[in-house]
Amino acid sequence: MSELYSNKKILAPMVRAGRTPLRLLCLKYGADLCYTEEIVDKKLIESTRVINDALGTIDYRNGDDIILRLAPEEKGRCILQIGTNSGEKAAKIAEIVGDDVAGIDVNMGCPKPFSIHCGMGAALLTQTEKIIDILKSLKAAAKVPVTCKIRVLDNPEDTLKLVREIEKCGVSALGVHGRRRDERQPDQCRIEEIREVSRTITTIPIIANGFSGEIEQFSDIEKWRSATETSSIMIARKALSTPSIFREDGVLDKFEDIENFLELACQYDESYTMTKYVVQRILGSDQEHDPRGKATVAAGSVLQICKAFGKEEVFNKWNEDRKKKQSKKRARVDD
Numbered sequence: 001m002s003e004l005y006s007n008k009k010i011l012a013p014m015v016r017a018g019r020t021p022l023r024l025l026c027l028k029y030g031a032d033l034c035y036t037e038e039i040v041d042k043k044l045i046e047s048t049r050v051i052n053d054a055l056g057t058i059d060y061r062n063g064d065d066i067i068l069r070l071a072p073e074e075k076g077r078c079i080l081q082i083g084t085n086s087g088e089k090a091a092k093i094a095e096i097v098g099d100d101v102a103g104i105d106v107n108m109g110c111p112k113p114f115s116i117h118c119g120m121g122a123a124l125l126t127q128t129e130k131i132i133d134i135l136k137s138l139k140a141a142a143k144v145p146v147t148c149k150i151r152v153l154d155n156p157e158d159t160l161k162l163v164r165e166i167e168k169c170g171v172s173a174l175g176v177h178g179r180r181r182d183e184r185q186p187d188q189c190r191i192e193e194i195r196e197v198s199r200t201i202t203t204i205p206i207i208a209n210g211f212s213g214e215i216e217q218f219s220d221i222e223k224w225r226s227a228t229e230t231s232s233i234m235i236a237r238k239a240l241s242t243p244s245i246f247r248e249d250g251v252l253d254k255f256e257d258i259e260n261f262l263e264l265a266c267q268y269d270e271s272y273t274m275t276k277y278v279v280q281r282i283l284g285s286d287q288e289h290d291p292r293g294k295a296t297v298a299a300g301s302v303l304q305i306c307k308a309f310g311k312e313e314v315f316n317k318w319n320e321d322r323k324k325k326q327s328k329k330r331a332r333v334d335d
């Protein structure tokens with residue numbers, strides 16, 4: 001089970017961004033695994049699993065909200081990340097998703113007040129008993145490998161104590177973001193502390209994370225893997241601003257990344273807000289300087305975003321395709 005995480009380049013979990021189109025785009029470019037955005041346990045538990053014939057996807061939905069949409073191309077390569085503070089709820093999720101996903105990861109690094117106040121994310125880092133309960137309950141219920149993603153603790157010795165306990169829970173890999181709970185982007189990623197984790201935990205792959213500021217090209221990914229002596233590297237911010245960072249043949253022009261992203265957003269019927277968010281993150285300062293950027297900022301629908309990039313026909317094609325499939329299905333039901 002650990003092989004799934006060995007020697008891999010991974011799209012990190014990112015709320016709002018790590019949804020079907022960006023995950024598929026990164027896989028298409030060369031990422032080996034992709035994580036979903038963090039999904040809070042309650043949301044998944046309250047969702048309904050639906051086979052979406054028009055898209056060919058498995059959807060977990062709550063009314064009109066798509067909580068999780070899994071495309072066939074990501075089968076075996078998509079890790080569900082959950083936010084939880086309860087072994088019982090985590091186990092329930094494992095039962096619900098079965099093997100729709102390739103693995104289940106628990107977020108133990110999010111420092112945002114929302115997570116911390118609910119006892120999730122980085123709040124777990126100082127509650128070893130709770131971590132053990134969550135991971136063991138999840139392991140007992142899951143059909144797929146279980147992992148977690150942590151931040152380093154304020155005292156490196158405490159980090160090593162914690163990761164030894166996590167290893168004993170039978171996880172298949174461990175993600176380590178080399179920043180402390182109160183550290184943010186301009187703070188240096190703590191390479192030595194990740195390396196110490198990797199030297200301490202030798203039975204499972206360690207996934208290093210926190211280098212987006214230092215990754216400019218594909219070869220940099222290997223540089224950081226080697227510097228941290230870890231098995232795998234996980235990338236968040238760089239993959240959001242430049243998804244083609246996963247291309248061995250080099251990054252693409254940002255507008256090509258956006259066009260490729262929009263094709264998948266149209267194909268998988270992504271919502272306006274999520275589509276706009278990712279396009280704006282890829283655009284960066286071009287939101288103010290480029291006419292396509294300005295048109296994106298002003299856009300009020302996926303169609304308008306597509307128009308800004310000459311992708312109107314792509315939008316219409318997938319829209320028509322969905323309608324045809326839906327009416328065929330209705331006709332079959334009426335028969």
Ligand code: FNR
Pocket residue numbers: 012013014015016017036037038081107108109110149177209210211212213234235236237238
């Ligand atoms: C994140 N991060 C994050 N982490 C996590 O475990 N679950 C999540 O849902 C999110 N969401 C999220 C959204 C966005 C927009 C960003 C930029 C980041 C943290 C992320 O996975 C990663 O740990 C850090 O960004 C450090 O890695 P990079 O950016 O240096 O590659």
